[in-house]
Amino acid sequence: MTEGKILIVDDEKMQRETLAKLLKMENYTVRTAANGTEALNIIDQFMPAVVITDFRMPEMSGVELIEAVKKKNPLIEAIVVTAYGNIDIAVDAMKKGAYDFITKPIDFEHLSVLIKKASEKRTIAVENIQLKEQLSSIKHKIIGQSDAIKELLSVVKRVAATDAPVMITGESGTGKELIVDALHNSSGRKGNLIKINAAAIPPELLESELFGYEKGAFTGAENKRIGKFDLASGGTIFLDEIGDMPYNLQSKLLRVLQENMVMPIGASMEHPIDARIIVATNQNLDEKIKSGEFRSDLYYRLSVIKIDIPPLRERKEDIPILAEEFCKEFANRYNKNIKGFTSEALQILASYNYPGNIRELKNYVERAVILSHSALIDVSLLPSELKNQPDELVEDGLEATVAAIEKKLIKKALKEAGGVQTRAAKKLKISERTLRYKLAKYGFKQPDK
Ligand SMILES: Nc1ncnc2c1ncn2[C@@H]1O[C@H](COP(=O)(O)OP(=O)(O)OP(=O)(O)O)[C@@H](O)[C@H]1O
Ligand SMILES: [Mg+2]
Incomplete structure (x- = not known):
């Protein structure tokens, strides 16, 4: 242990020994050296936290x-x-590089304070280094270079090793499950990662899935069944689509969170489990709480740590790197010699809005890889919905772009309304007056009266 070790360097014997004696009385481990060379030799084996050195030697x-x-x-x-x-x-x-200085004659109390502060600084620096090492050792497959992804990863790294529950929110296809894997794989927990989707299991079966049952607990329960919480003990349980958890089960889940105990159906006693709980949702739980479908006390217990994954359209800078990685992955899987995208194709991929987020992007890339005959994926292999992007028009400036979109929508509405302006205005959810104004503005031909 380096903490509490001090090296005193002074060519005056009296000076260094007096100081050494005083510091030993303060419970420091002290060594002394008469000059710089000697001090440097001592440092190698002694590893002091703080060196106090005379200036003039x-x-x-x-x-x-x-x-x-x-x-x-x-x-x-x-x-x-x-x-x-x-x-x-x-x-x-x-x-x-000195931490501080002190003038002779030494005020011992002042020196004491300086040593404490210097040691604290050192401890913080050491902790930071340990943290960084921990951070770089995180295991994940999350691709992205945006600030949002960097921040996300740093949160994952900081919380992975804790037992605190985590709530992951984000639209469909944003990578919630990938975060779960990263959290579990970097947690150091030796047990299993058990995943269960509350929306995919009939509500009446969910309780026995989660908590298990005893033999004879109900008709058909011929054997004892181990619940998912027990399977995840020592590891992590991931409850996907937590917003769909039936209300009566929510209170049982709350109890697990509070007591770390589960009660199988038909059992007479609870038993302890040690599973880290991660939940995910792409619903707005605030609304479910307001409407009384989701317990607010459970929400607060679960959301001790909240990780919100932003949609892909809010971090478009990640699109090219994701596309290239997926391309590599699928080229490999389908055994194709594809190097990447033409710059035009990449530009089109990068300007789309992706309501289905990364999953949608991944699907497009997979499709293109399967269809491609050449080394570079070109525009012809991308689905048409990607190609008519308003973003391409933005080059003309905002007003011109908005005008073009408005014109297109008005034309369509008029057509569908059989040219009847009242109906078209209704479709567009604008007043007839506004429609007439816009028609004039864009030079549409007024229908003959
Ligand atoms: N940052 C990323 N880097 C690489 N792959 C990603 C990333 N984010 C998502 N993916 C991939 O996109 C697909 C969808 O991700 P995932 O299943 O984790 O989404 P989800 O948020 O759980 O969606 P849902 O709400 O529909 O369950 C997966 O194939 C996943 O590997
Ligand atoms: Mg998912």
Whole structure:
């Protein structure tokens, strides 16, 4: 342990030994050195947290020593002792990496405070390094370079190893399940990741799926059944579509969250489980809470940590890299020699809005890879809905683009209304007056009266 270890460097024996004695009385582990060279030798095996060095010493000055120490180990903090009034030297020492300075004669209480602060700084730096190492070791398949994805990953990394429940929200196809996998795989939990979709299982079966049942608990229960919570014990349970959890089960789930106990159907006693709970939803739970379909107390328990995945259209910069990665993946799977996209195809992919998010993009790429005969996927392999994008028109400026869209919609509405303006206006949800104004503005021919 480095904490609490101090190295004192001073060419004056009296000085260093007095200081050593005082610091030992404060429960520090102390070593002393008479000059810089000796100090550097000691550092290798002693690994101090803090070095206190006199400035004026023969051969190597205190500042030179600090530079050498920092080169060896930047985490070691140094305090330099200068003669009274030598502020320039002190400032120089701090520029070279000293934590602080103290003037002679040493005020011991002040020195004590400095040592504590320097040690704290060191501890924080060490913790940061450990955190970074932990961060870089996270296991995931999440692709993306947008700030949103970076922030998402940093949250995943910070919370993966905790036991706190996590609620993941995001539109369909945004990668919620991928986050679940990343959280579990980086959690260090040895048990299984068990996934269960509350919307896919009939409500009357959900309870036995989750909590299990005893033999003879109901007609048909010929054998005991282990619930998903037990299967996930020591690992993670993922409850997908939590918004569809039947109300009566919500209170049972709340109890699991509060007590870490489950009660199989027909059992006479609860038993403990240790499963990390992750839930996901693409519904607006606030509304379900308001309408009384979702328990607010359960919501608050589950959303201790909330991870919201933004839709792909809000992080379009991720589209090219996702498309290229999916292309590689599918080219591999279908054994095709495809290198990527033409720049025009990539541009079209990148300007679409993706209501189905990444899943939709992935489908388009898969289809294009299957259909492609050449090394680069071109525009002809992309579905037509991608090609008539208003985004392409934006080059003409906002007003012209909006006008073009308006004209198109008005024309369509008029056609569908058989040319009857009242009806067309209704379809467009605008007043007839507004419609007439727009017709004039865009130079539509007025129907003969
Ligand atoms: N950032 C990403 N990097 C790579 N692949 C992704 C990413 N996000 C999503 N995907 C892929 O997109 C598809 C859909 O993702 P996923 O199933 O996780 O979405 P979801 O949010 O759970 O959707 P739903 O609400 O419909 O269940 C998967 O094939 C997944 O691998
Ligand atoms: Mg999902």
